[in-house]
Amino acid sequence: MAKEAVGPLLTAFAGSADGRQDVLYPFWALQRNKLWEVADSADLPLTSRGRRPKLSALDEANPLAGLPKQDYDRLTEDLELAAWAVGSLLVRFFTPPPAQLLEALGLEELMAGQISTYLRPLPGEPYQHRNAIAEVYGGNRVLGITPLSDGLLTVYSDDKGPYADQRIPEMDWIAYTGDGLSGDQTLSAGNRSMAEAQERQKALRYWHKPHRGHWTFETWAVIVQRRRRWGRGQDGQQRREFVWILAPVPSPMQETWPAEVIEALEQDDGQLHDDSLDVVPLEVDSTPESKRTSAREKYKRLAAASRRTAAGRARSSKLTKMERYLRSPAAREAVILRSDGRCENPSCMGHPLERTDADAPLLEVDHVNGLARTGQDVPEVMVALCPNCHALKTRGRERRKLQKDLLVVARSRHRAFMEGQ
Known part of the structure; x- marks a missing residue:
């Protein structure tokens, strides 16, 4: 049944040449991640590398599969929770969502065209510390560039922290310092995630903690440019660091973004603008x-x-x-x-x-x-x-x-x- 139900969706919306054959990967990956249950899965013969069962074995057994009962009950009884889950998945994997996707999934009525409305946390939500954020929304409790448990990229800016993040004067855009405390920053770890978000023009969450204040999810933001400048690392030494230019947007849905942000994204060539070449500190x-x-x-x-x-x-x-x-x-x-x-x-x-x-x-x-x-x-x-x-x-x-x-x-x-x- 999964082949008949999911196969055409993979062909229509995921670029699959043969959706009925490609159903095997998500069918088994969801089970491996404990988001999906497959009856008698331990009895199914696996491929030579043991990564997944043979397609022929699944065709023959045609096992029952689906969400764990407690998850299914919660989602069917709490439609707001279901909308949150659907909205998070759409924003994470489809930007923007393809036309007719919600209709094909039978979710038009649930979402009512307001995908971002159901996302959590809401802008303005305050938390005393990072542990409190993680307890509610998951994610890493220390890293400055990291996703929450829904997989959507999140950046944190602490006024007392080691990075020189700042609002650019006379405008609301944010100069956000890249990942790496000392030494020249490289395009790895959090910086790599930022580059991917820039390339895909995906919005991220921006959290800010003023001096003696609380962490607050201030705004969604999109990266409009990546630059490199001289800064001072935690060790006190001059180093080259990335600065990601974040433009605040009302939501992760592109149709809500201001014209000036769309214009900046159209002008962004995705390349690194290196200000460290002309301006070299005298001590360096x-x-x-x-x-x-x-x-x-x-x-x-x-x-x-x-x-x-x-x-x-x-x-x-x-x-x-x-x-x-x-x-x-x-x-x-x-x-x-x-x-x-x-x-x-x-x-x-x-x-x-x-x-x-x-x-x-x-x-x-x-x-x-x-x-x-x-x-x-x-x-x-x-x-x-x-x-x-x-x-x-x-x-x-x-x-x-x-x-x-x-x-x-x-x-x-x-x-x-x-x-x-």
Whole structure:
């Protein structure tokens, strides 16, 4: 009976060349996973590798099979539970569900066209800790990128955690740091799952825990881009890390996604956008291997990267705003390089050569006339200042004159690096 009932479904909706023959795999796999019972299964002769019974033996025995009685009773008595199970399976394996699938399964009335309505957890559900989430919905209790027991990918972001996850300013998209605490991140484990979700344009669940707050399932989200940037691992060392750009969506059903998200997905080529090539932190770029590249050559490369970023300011799409934000470190790194670790205010009377505990320059990079006023995020209008000079430039009585002087300095030093003077 399974061959007659399931075989045509496999042909119509799963691309099976011979659905009646291919019924054997799900028929037996469900039994092996204890989701399905097959009468007298222990007596069936198996194939040479012992993975499943011979088709001929199943045809001859034609055993009774089906859900365990307690599961069948629960699903038939609790239609909301049944809708939850059906919705989870559809979202996990069919995105979007093929037309006529629910009708062919006889589930149109049960789902009433509202697949995402029955999914659990609901956005906004709070839990005190990860163990509490796992007790209700299953899944791993520690990993940051992992599915719940329904198999749908879930990511967790803790404000006190080791990763630099953040909402991108002026927009609700999320820059989510990839999997791997120390050392360069690789496309494995959780990052591999994220890449697969990006390729299939499948939504995932985003959970967030603010400082001293509870875990909350904030939103469904879809990956619109994968980038690589420099970050600091748990060991305190600079490393290359993935950043997955998550765009919040109302549900995992694509017909509910905003036009700006659809536009971003259409523009996404699925490739890695590597921001770590142009913007290399000075503590990394000062290794013996990089000595062959002069400071002036590095500066020119960073300045070019900052100009590419600035050129996108005239465009207002969300994808452009996101890229501009993530690429902005190029200008800052260029100014720090140009400063040679010294405050660029010629009249500095503070501590122009002070260093941090990590032996980095104690400098603050600032736009001389403010980014909001100029709209330029390029090194020729930016300076590296010690905290004292930064305060004088921002709040000092003579700040207007100092700003004019610093703009001359910034442009002069920039020209010297670009022209080789």
